[in-house]
Amino acid sequence: MKRFFESSAFLLIFGLVLFVSLANAQPTPKSVLGFVPTDDKTIADWGQITNYFAKLDAASPKVLVREIGKTTLGKPMIVAFISSPANIGNLERYRQMNAKLADPRTIKDDAELNNILANGKSIVSISCSIHSTEIVASQMSMNLAYELATATDAETKEILDNTILLLIPSSNPDGVQIVADWYKKTLGTKSEGTSPPELYHHYAGHDNNRDWFMLNLQETRNITKLFWQEWFPEIVYDVHQQGVVASRFTIPPFYDPPNPRISPSILREVGLVGYKMAADLQAKGIAGVASNSAYDTWWHGGFRSAPYYHNSIGILTEAASSNLMSPATVTPDQLKRSRGSRGLPSLVEPATNFPDPWEGGVWRPRDIAEIEMTASRALLTLASKYRGRYLKNFHSLGNANLKSDDTVPQAYVVMAGQPNNEAVARFIEILTFQGVEVHRMTNELWVKHSKTEDFHEIPLNSFLVFTNQPQKNNVLSLFEKQVYPHRVDANGQPDTPYDVAGWTLPMQMGVENYEVWDIRDLDKFRPTLEKVTNQNQVRASLNMPASQTAFAKHANPLKTAPRIGMYKPFTSSMDEGWTRLVFDNHQIPYKSISNEDFRQGRLDYDVIVLPADGETTILNGFGADRYPADYAGGIGDAGVENLKKFVENGGKLVCLDDSCELAIKKFGLPIKNVLSGVARKDFYNPGSIVKIKVDRSTPIGRNVLEETPAYFINSSAFDLSEPPPSGGGQSVGTGNPVRVVARYAEKDALMSGWMLGEKLINGKIALAEATYGKGKIVLFAFRPQHRGQTYATFPLLFNALEK
Numbered sequence: 001m002k003r004f005f006e007s008s009a010f011l012l013i014f015g016l017v018l019f020v021s022l023a024n025a026q027p028t029p030k031s032v033l034g035f036v037p038t039d040d041k042t043i044a045d046w047g048q049i050t051n052y053f054a055k056l057d058a059a060s061p062k063v064l065v066r067e068i069g070k071t072t073l074g075k076p077m078i079v080a081f082i083s084s085p086a087n088i089g090n091l092e093r094y095r096q097m098n099a100k101l102a103d104p105r106t107i108k109d110d111a112e113l114n115n116i117l118a119n120g121k122s123i124v125s126i127s128c129s130i131h132s133t134e135i136v137a138s139q140m141s142m143n144l145a146y147e148l149a150t151a152t153d154a155e156t157k158e159i160l161d162n163t164i165l166l167l168i169p170s171s172n173p174d175g176v177q178i179v180a181d182w183y184k185k186t187l188g189t190k191s192e193g194t195s196p197p198e199l200y201h202h203y204a205g206h207d208n209n210r211d212w213f214m215l216n217l218q219e220t221r222n223i224t225k226l227f228w229q230e231w232f233p234e235i236v237y238d239v240h241q242q243g244v245v246a247s248r249f250t251i252p253p254f255y256d257p258p259n260p261r262i263s264p265s266i267l268r269e270v271g272l273v274g275y276k277m278a279a280d281l282q283a284k285g286i287a288g289v290a291s292n293s294a295y296d297t298w299w300h301g302g303f304r305s306a307p308y309y310h311n312s313i314g315i316l317t318e319a320a321s322s323n324l325m326s327p328a329t330v331t332p333d334q335l336k337r338s339r340g341s342r343g344l345p346s347l348v349e350p351a352t353n354f355p356d357p358w359e360g361g362v363w364r365p366r367d368i369a370e371i372e373m374t375a376s377r378a379l380l381t382l383a384s385k386y387r388g389r390y391l392k393n394f395h396s397l398g399n400a401n402l403k404s405d406d407t408v409p410q411a412y413v414v415m416a417g418q419p420n421n422e423a424v425a426r427f428i429e430i431l432t433f434q435g436v437e438v439h440r441m442t443n444e445l446w447v448k449h450s451k452t453e454d455f456h457e458i459p460l461n462s463f464l465v466f467t468n469q470p471q472k473n474n475v476l477s478l479f480e481k482q483v484y485p486h487r488v489d490a491n492g493q494p495d496t497p498y499d500v501a502g503w504t505l506p507m508q509m510g511v512e513n514y515e516v517w518d519i520r521d522l523d524k525f526r527p528t529l530e531k532v533t534n535q536n537q538v539r540a541s542l543n544m545p546a547s548q549t550a551f552a553k554h555a556n557p558l559k560t561a562p563r564i565g566m567y568k569p570f571t572s573s574m575d576e577g578w579t580r581l582v583f584d585n586h587q588i589p590y591k592s593i594s595n596e597d598f599r600q601g602r603l604d605y606d607v608i609v610l611p612a613d614g615e616t617t618i619l620n621g622f623g624a625d626r627y628p629a630d631y632a633g634g635i636g637d638a639g640v641e642n643l644k645k646f647v648e649n650g651g652k653l654v655c656l657d658d659s660c661e662l663a664i665k666k667f668g669l670p671i672k673n674v675l676s677g678v679a680r681k682d683f684y685n686p687g688s689i690v691k692i693k694v695d696r697s698t699p700i701g702r703n704v705l706e707e708t709p710a711y712f713i714n715s716s717a718f719d720l721s722e723p724p725p726s727g728g729g730q731s732v733g734t735g736n737p738v739r740v741v742a743r744y745a746e747k748d749a750l751m752s753g754w755m756l757g758e759k760l761i762n763g764k765i766a767l768a769e770a771t772y773g774k775g776k777i778v779l780f781a782f783r784p785q786h787r788g789q790t791y792a793t794f795p796l797l798f799n800a801l802e803k
């Protein structure tokens with residue numbers, strides 16, 4: 001008799017077991033990558049990450065990976081849906097349920113609502129490494145996905161039954177690739193662990209997380225569509241890293257001030273998630289976790305801020321960084337000397353919001369990953385245990401926004417017949433793309449612009465944006481003037497907001513609009529209002545040709561065809577990137593000029609643009625101590641001399657904000673920045689809209705409104721100075737060498753945001769053109785193209801580019 005293991009029955013069973021186990025084998029990240037993600041000195045690039053997720057998708061009934069669009073540089077962006085097999089099999093059903101909660105008007109009765117609340121799933125998003133040098137989360141995402149797909153414990157099962165996770169391995173895949181390529185190239189050299197010598201988003205660099213209401217970037221649009229047209233996540237968690245010498249982890253609740261347009265209940269829910277994360281981290285003995293510090297909830301345009309205006313909970317966490325994927329060492333002395341951050345003045349003293357300071361030591365990518373995994377689990381556990389509560393709160397907030405509210409305008413009207421159709425069309429497109437409801441008027445309407453005044457007639461084809469819609473707070477926050485609270489300490493020092501103080505979108509875009517406090521016979525007119533569902537409706541209303549693509553490029557506005565060169569430093573200038581975006585969106589041709597081009601005098605252009613970088617950065621660039629020779633140094637003295645020759649011989653130099661400093665000093669222009677050396681307590685404007693008065697008789701000022709909103713962000717204000725001493729350099733031309741194009745308003749210059757010491761800039765020069773040799777130097781004291789948002793002042797920049 002054969003022994004059993006030789007029998008055919010054994011072979012059959014063995015074969016079956018082998019087949020089943022192989023078929024179900026869920027690939028570990030290591031089996032696909034050859035290393036364990038987040039181990040020291042390993043890095044997976046975007047191709048490896050998407051490859052891993054594709055393999056996990058193929059093997060696991062709990063994971064479904066979908067492409068959500070292409071990046072700016074054409075890479076696939078992906079989301080991994082992770083949930084129980086039953087939920088993954090019914091994703092569309094759960095998506096529809098949740099979309100109904102987002103707009104309570106689509107739910108027909110209590111029975112339908114109760115059915116959704118009983119059977120719907122918490123929709124949670126976790127997104128990684130939008131800031132690509134904050135690289136660990138993108139690597140961690142593979143470990144998180146594998147763990148959720150394979151763990152068999154009761155808690156994981158409960159999470160998968162009750163929640164649908166939308167895991168976004170990176171919100172900026174191009175940047176993951178850039179960082180991975182640079183890290184691999186520099187591993188083992190003096191540059192190991194440094195930032196790459198280019199923007200890690202093609203246009204925006206770090207500012208890619210400042211685009212969430214403007215939607216200039218392809219990546220922002222892809223995720224906005226996924227979130228606010230399709231899935232409406234109740235909780236959005238965006239995973240970041242902060243500096244090396246910092247708290248080990250910063251979590252919500254956030255710091256002051258809160259934006260008044262965020263529901264108090266959302267702020268409480270944000271805090272609850274933070275405390276759950278903190279408690280779980282503490283239970284694991286992880287030290288150095290801080291809450292109520294550094295990051296506030298004022299600013300609207302961040303990944304985790306935008307959800308607040310969609311009635312969702314937005315979470316940001318910031319782990320201390322290592323040196324990309326190489327370990328860092330932090331000494332107790334470094335921690336002691338650190339000045340901390342707002343709300344966290346010391347990294348060594350225990351405080352209620354920081355009860356367990358970290359003592360210092362080696363800090364590895366894996367430490368970061370462990371914290372991020374623990375925080376993610378904490379979030380998912382909450383979302384799962386309180387599933388019904390999250391769904392109910394989400395619905396209630398949307399529902400409350402539908403009720404009439406006489407403390408805010410009933411609607412905003414965006415006027416038809418404005419001269420800048422391109423800006424109006426783009427503005428309406430931005431609103432509708434993020435789910436704001438907009439109506440087009442097919443009949444004249446009579447409205448009151450204030451509570452007390454008489455009814456006025458509004459022209460046909462204007463657009464109405466009602467405030468009583470689920471996104472009420474989004475409408476208000478985008479249309480209203482921001483009034484940042486006056487936050488100064490006893491010495492008059494301003495408390496720096498985390499980002500800018502004001503952003504009123506139609507104002508930045510120069511789009512005329514009015515508050516509407518009453519509408520005559522609204523019920524009679526309502527049927528004549530046409531809901532805007534596609535951009536060609538908008539374009540037809542504005543007598544613009546139809547467009548086949550969303551966010552279509554604008555026509556080139558230039559009358560001449562100047563050969564434009566733009567300085568592109570290795571130090572990753574976000575302003576340079578945004579300027580390129582504005583040029584590309586307007587189909588304005590240009591070439592980038594490198595440090596080497598400046599030094600070698602390869603400046604064969606009509607116009608050279610210097611984006612907003614300071615004199616020292618432009619002159620010196622990166623130091624040779626950490627960067628290879630190819631990337632070290634700036635334009636240097638040789639570059640300055642070549643730039644002078646370029647202008648002397650008839651070229652035009654256009655300087656944006658900070659770069660004016662270099663031109664004023666090196667060209668000896670009879671202009672000074674009146675804010676230079678002024679203390680913050682005497683003047684402070686961290687990002688606000690200010691009023692400028694434009695001289696329309698100048699070539700640069702033509703076709704621009706006489707009073708125009710301009711963007712000021714720690715910017716400049718000029719005055720004429722004494723002529724330079726004789727022998728002190730070049731002549732500054734003959735006659736009147738400086739022509740003033742625009743000045744800051746004489747009074748009430750602040751339009752939206754916060755400004756201390758306005759008197760210092762009232763009436764001062766905001767834009768000037770100086771003659772130098774046969775050429776010209778244009779000095780913008782403000783940012784005419786700030787983050788690609790300021791359509792109101794784009795024409796000034798375009799005019800300045802003309803030959």
Ligand SMILES: [Zn+2]
Binds near residue numbers: 131240241
């Ligand atoms: Zn970040």
